[in-house]
Amino acid sequence: RNAFLSTHRDFEFDLRGSFGYGKSVHVALPEDVEDGTFMIINECLPGWVSFVLPESGQKLNVALGTRLDKECCVELKSSDPKVVADYFREHWHAFDIDCDEVGEQWVQQGWNTVGQVHCNFYHSEPLRALLLGD
Numbered sequence: 001r002n003a004f005l006s007t008h009r010d011f012e013f014d015l016r017g018s019f020g021y022g023k024s025v026h027v028a029l030p031e032d033v034e035d036g037t038f039m040i041i042n043e044c045l046p047g048w049v050s051f052v053l054p055e056s057g058q059k060l061n062v063a064l065g066t067r068l069d070k071e072c073c074v075e076l077k078s079s080d081p082k083v084v085a086d087y088f089r090e091h092w093h094a095f096d097i098d099c100d101e102v103g104e105q106w107v108q109q110g111w112n113t114v115g116q117v118h119c120n121f122y123h124s125e126p127l128r129a130l131l132l133g134d
Contacts, residue, residue, distance in 0.1 A: 013119040020114035022065025029058040
């Protein structure tokens with residue numbers, strides 16, 4: 001959005017409320033996933049949704065989230081990476097990931113909230129860009 005603000009004097013946006021929470025992990029691109037693929041995965045973990053974006057260097061950004069009115073299971077609240085890794089081993093089935101690495105990343109970060117962003121436009125021809133997820 002900063003690039004849009006810098007390029008377009010008429011660009012406007014506002015943030016309203018938080019309706020979800022979650023975390024993101026960065027994983028190596030699995031052999032069975034084509035580079036450049038993005039996905040939305042419902043029920044990636046029980047009660048959770050994942051928005052998966054490609055990253056450079058043969059990686060994926062796997063954002064996982066759920067609604068604020070849903071209580072998070074104790075395993076995902078754990079500060080022990082092994083507990084989180086074991087939970088992912090049992091419940092993550094979308095594609096192969098290194099669950100031990102996911103567990104390490106998961107416990108090293110805080111929780112993110114998911115808000116609702118409204119923009120007056122979502123594409124920029126001068127920037128050759130499109131806002132996704134806003």
